[in-house]
Amino acid sequence: MNGDIEKAMLVVRRILSSSDTEFHSRSFILDQVRQYGLFFSGWSLLSKFVEWQNCSQFGLLQYPTEFADFAMEVAKLNIDDAIEIGVYYGASSFFLAAMLQRANKKSTYHMVDIADRIPAINEFKSLLNLEVHIPATSDDFKGKEFDFVFIDADHSYEATLRDxxxxxxxxxxxVAFHDICGHEYDHLSGGTVRFWKDFRDSNATEMRIVQFTHSPTEWMGIGLGVKEV
Structure with a gap:
């Protein structure tokens, strides 16, 4: 895992020191995703990105082109503070935190999870403005305001609604949600797919709704609701 972590830290440094031209270039950001690496898996829907996979479970648990476009979109919002519910090993969090901090040096990223699985947190803290809250859930932050909220924890309908x-x-x-096309969670009262449909239908007149869904078969996906203020 150490080699994958070192590689990720190099990418974080590269993003933070990128020029404006690089930072606003999709090809540059997507190349950083490739170099950062994906979570090691045998998932057939990621077969075209097999060479992007790391040797360990530290890596982006994301559909890579979705995540690159999503990160670029959120970075445009000049986020002062962000919170992610459900960070697993923290790989996606570190990448997104780097993007937000490159756009706004004051940006702080709060990482929330029920279990501590995050490797090398102190090393990443030396580069990024991170606050780690483990063990914790969204219940511990009920009613608090952050510029940006990313929900990627328990994928049951009830838990996603609670978050x-x-x-x-x-x-x-x-506010954003991961796995809006994750039909593997449909047995959980409709899961994240049902929640996203409800959210989208209820908020489309109040927010700009953006869907990042690139898989050839419905899978993963990121949904974003942007408040036009």
């Missing part, structure tokens, strides 16, 4: 009611609805600029 949204606790935190997401109070986001000052934007």
């Amino acid at each position: 949204y009611l606790n935190l997401g609805q109070f986001a000052k600029k934007a």
Whole structure:
């Protein structure tokens, strides 16, 4: 895992020191995703990105082109403070935190999870403005306001709704959800797919709704609601 972490830290440094031209270039950001690396898996829907996979479980647990476009979109919002519910090993969090901090040096990224699985947190803290809250859930932040809220924890419908009611609805600029096409969670009262459809239908007149769905078969996906203030 150490080699994958060192590689990720190099990418974080590269993003933070990138020129404006580089930072606003999709090809540059997507190349950083490639160099950062994906979570090692045998998932067939990621077969075209097999050479992007790391040798360990430290890596982006994301569909790479979705995540690159999503990170670039959120970085445009000049985020002062962000919170992610459900960070697993923290790989996606570190990448997104780097993007937000490159856009706004004051940006602070709060990482929330029920279990401590994050490797090399002190090394990443030396580069990024991170606050780690473990063990914790959205219940511990109920009603608090952050510029940006990213929900990627328990994928049952009820838990996603709870995270949204606790935190997401109070986001000052934007709220996002992972696995909006994750039909593997449909047995959990409709899971994240059902929640996203409800959210999108209820908020389309109040927010700019953006969907990042690149998989050839419905899978993963990131949904973003941006408040036009």
